[in-house]
Amino acid sequence: xxxxxxxxxxxxxxxxxxxxxxxxxxxxxxxxxxxxxxxxxxxxxxxxxxxxxxxxxxxxxxxxxxxxxxxxxxxxxxxxxxxxxxxxxxxxxxxxxxxxxxxxxxxxxxxxxxxxxxxxxxxxxxxxxxxxxxxxxxxxxxxxxxxxxxxxxxxxxxxxxxxxxxxxxxxxxxxxxxxxxxxxxxxxxxxxxxxxxxxxxxxxxxxxxxxxxxxxxxxxxxxxxxxxxxxxxxxxxxxxxxxxxxxxxxxxxxxxxxxxxxxxxxx
Amino acid sequence: xxxxxxxxxxxxxxxxxxxxxxxxxxxxxxxxxxxxxxxxxxxxxxxxxxxxxxxxxxxxxxxxxxxxxxxxxxxxxxxxxxxxxxxxxxxxxxxxxxxxxxxxxxxxxxxxxxxxxxxxxxxxxxxxxxxxxxxxxxxxxxxxxxxxxxxxxxxxxxxxxxxxxxxxxxxxxxxxxxxxxxxxxxxxxxxxxxxxxxxxxxxxxxxxxxxxxxxxxxxxxxxxxxxxxxxxxxxxxxxxxxxxxxxxxxxxxxxxxxxxxxxxxxx
Numbered sequence: 414x415x416x417x418x419x420x421x422x423x424x425x426x427x428x429x430x431x432x433x434x435x436x437x438x439x440x441x442x443x444x445x446x447x448x449x450x451x452x453x454x455x456x457x458x459x460x461x462x463x464x465x466x467x468x469x470x471x472x473x474x475x476x477x478x479x480x481x482x483x484x485x486x487x488x489x490x491x492x493x494x495x496x497x498x499x500x501x502x503x504x505x506x507x508x509x510x511x512x513x514x515x516x517x518x519x520x521x522x523x524x525x526x527x528x529x530x531x532x533x534x535x536x537x538x539x540x541x542x543x544x545x546x547x548x549x550x551x552x553x554x555x556x557x558x559x560x561x562x563x564x565x566x567x568x569x570x571x572x573x574x575x576x577x578x579x580x581x582x583x584x585x586x587x588x589x590x591x592x593x594x595x596x597x598x599x600x601x602x603x604x605x606x607x608x609x610x611x612x613x614x615x616x617x618x619x620x621x622x623x624x625x626x627x628x629x630x631x632x633x634x635x636x637x638x639x640x641x642x643x644x645x646x647x648x649x650x651x652x653x654x655x656x657x658x659x660x661x662x663x664x665x666x667x668x669x670x671x672x673x674x675x676x677x678x679x680x
Numbered sequence: 681x682x683x684x685x686x687x688x689x690x691x692x693x694x695x696x697x698x699x700x701x702x703x704x705x706x707x708x709x710x711x712x713x714x715x716x717x718x719x720x721x722x723x724x725x726x727x728x729x730x731x732x733x734x735x736x737x738x739x740x741x742x743x744x745x746x747x748x749x750x751x752x753x754x755x756x757x758x759x760x761x762x763x764x765x766x767x768x769x770x771x772x773x774x775x776x777x778x779x780x781x782x783x784x785x786x787x788x789x790x791x792x793x794x795x796x797x798x799x800x801x802x803x804x805x806x807x808x809x810x811x812x813x814x815x816x817x818x819x820x821x822x823x824x825x826x827x828x829x830x831x832x833x834x835x836x837x838x839x840x841x842x843x844x845x846x847x848x849x850x851x852x853x854x855x856x857x858x859x860x861x862x863x864x865x866x867x868x869x870x871x872x873x874x875x876x877x878x879x880x881x882x883x884x885x886x887x888x889x890x891x892x893x894x895x896x897x898x899x900x901x902x903x904x905x906x907x908x909x910x911x912x913x914x915x916x917x918x919x920x921x922x923x924x925x926x927x928x929x930x931x932x933x934x935x936x937x938x939x940x941x942x943x944x945x946x947x
Contacts, residue, residue: 494823501818520724571768609943 414477416441416605417462419525422471424629431457433629434471439561441572444599444606446616448640449626450651455609456500456577458626462607463497463575464488472527475656493521495567499502500559504565511537511546514565521569536564539595539601556587563594567602574598576608580615592618613652617641623650698903705825705906706899709833712826714836725831730833736797739842744792748780748847751788752854755779757818760862769863770873776855777874781882782947785848786840789935790893793840794926798901801832802922805905806915814906833898840894848886885941892937893930900926 417439432454439445442651447455460466461473464480472479473540475491483491504513514533518524522530537543550558566605578586578596592615598604599619610616616623617637624634627647633640637655643649650657672678716725759775805828808814817824856870904922908914941947 458813465815465818489821492819495819497819499817500811501812501817503812505813506811521821671867 415439415474416443416476417464417546417607418472418474419458420472420474422458422461422473424454424461424466425469431470431629432461435631437624437634439605439607441605442599444595444601444608444621445618446620447607447609447621447626448611448613448616448623448651450611453626454629455611455626457629459575459577459607459609463495464491465480479580493569494572496569496571496574498559498562498566498574498576498579498583501548502562504558506550508549509546510542510548510550510553510561510564513550513561514568517568532568535580536567537561539567539597540564556583556590559583559591560594563598565590567598569647570602571604572607573607576606576610578609578611580610580612589610589618590617591615595619629664701903701907702899705829705903706895708904709829709899710826712823712830713834715826715920716830716900722826725826726833726836727930728827729834729838732831733839735800737792737833740792740796740843741797741846744789744843744847745850747786747788747792748850749854751784752776752780752851753783753858755784755851756855756858760858764835772855772859773870773873774877776875777852778882780848780851780855781886782941783934783938784851786844786886786890786893788851789843789847789890790897790930790934791927793843794897794901794930795923797836798897798922798926799919801898801901802904802918803915805829805902806824806908806918807912809906809908810911810915829898830900832902833895836894836898837891840897844886844890857885864884874932881946885946889934889937892933896933897926898930900929 414479417437418435419435422432422435423430435458437445447458449455449560456623457466461468461481462475464473464475467481472481472525474480475496478487478491480488480491494673504510507509511530511533515529518532534543534664537546540563542557542560542564545553545557545561550561550646553561563574563576579591579595583591595608599606606619607615608619620637622634622636623640625632625640625648630660632645632647633643635643640648642654643652649655715721716729717728756772756776759772760769763769763771763775791892805814808828814824814828817827856865856867856874859865859870860867901922904918904925907919
């Protein structure tokens with residue numbers, strides 16, 4: 414049984430179709446990268462996979478439980494098995510880093526405070542922030558915040574960990590460090606990983622399979638090699654970084670010339 | 681004409697939608713409030729409630745006291761300027777005592793709390809939405825209503841009536857200072873006259889009003905925060921809107937309660 418199954422998923426906002434009948438299976442222990450340009454629907458798909466939104470139609474099954482129709486208790490149990498590292502890290506600014514990580518442990522488990530303290534230290538050590546537990550989120554750099562968010566996502570030892578744009582806003586070195594961290598999590602904890610990104614080097618470094626989205630539908634789903642050798646024009650355009658429209662110097666000059674003729678410019 | 685009617689219809693529907701949202705949020709929060717209660721609820725929520733009580737109440741104490749002193753003084757001065765002509769300066773005591781207990785104490789407190797805490801609720805929750813903290817609570821299997829809203833509601837419901845009492849005391853004392861300097865009326869006599877003037881009905885009416893005002897401020901502040909869509913500019917707009925709407929609704933509610941108490945013979 415697949416860890417995640419998306420079946421005929423349709424999402425509409427104000428009558429505009431954002432996701433159009435998507436089907437996807439993500440196996441246990443697999444790293445799936447959702448690749449696509451801005452506005453392609455990859456973050457929307459992610460929000461439906463983690464149960465933050467309900468679709469217009471279709472199903473999302475996590476470990477066999479349909480989270481679009483399940484009870485609140487079932488949803489709670491599903492959520493305990495998912496860890497999410499948000500694009501903005503989404504750490505609670507009023508809590509220290511270690512309190513952020515301890516929060517789900519304190520509230521969802523009956524562990525003794527000393528055990529929680531130990532677990533928090535271990536999670537921080539995994540993301541190389543063992544000395545930063547006492548700091549507040551606003552005292553961390555962008556890369557450190559993202560790693561702290563990963564540590565919090567790992568707090569309850571989830572089976573599935575989800576990353577939304579992990580490299581966004583980071584320099585290439587820190588982004589590469591995060592890629593290595595994702596690979597480490599997969600190797601050490603045998604986790605299923607879903608990563609939403611539009612960074613090609615990162616996608617090809619960490620993915621087992623890549624699903625490429627365009628205008629709310631999958632263009633292709635395949636292994637790294639299959640994607641690299643794809644002949645689909647849109648996929649090629651994305652991989653080869655070809656622009657959709659090119660700004661031409663003559664056109665810009667013509668616009669400028671036209672503006673100079675207007676009474677507004679003359680006055 | 682059609683456009684005008686369309687505009688009126690649209691605005692009416694928007695207002696109805698807003699009132700509906702206020703009611704739904706109020707009801708949902710009331711249902712979740714049990715978790716914030718001491719002894720029977722979740723100790724972390726009670727801790728958050730105490731923190732909110734300090735922010736809404738203790739921090740606002742100097743401001744509320746100063747506002748009450750100034751208003752008490754103004755009321756006594758204005759009342760005295762007219763009553764002096766009829767040789768009825770003594771009635772200033774009744775004016776200040778009854779005016780504050782029934783009306784000005786709760787109203788001044790509500791305006792101060794709306795400006796300080798209603799806006800703070802909207803800004804805090806709005807920022808949490810923009811930075812995905814509300815989403816991260818949901819994916820960690822926390823109910824944002826129980827986690828964020830309920831402690832604020834409970835704190836406001838406890839603290840606003842207490843602040844109203846403080847406002848009453850300081851307003852009435854300011855009236856006493858005026859009476860001392862204008863008629864050399866001793867403080868003990870003044871307090872005795874005040875206590876004879878105020879009835880239990882007045883105290884209960886003021887208490888009911890302050891509970892209603894606390895509910896309005898918490899509901900509007902939290903709803904404005906939850907309705908934030910977009911970026912930091914939306915947080916700014918929601919903060920302004922929270923103050924404007926809650927102050928307006930507090931005054932409307934005050935006039936309704938006053939009319940109700942007047943016509944039912946409670947005053």
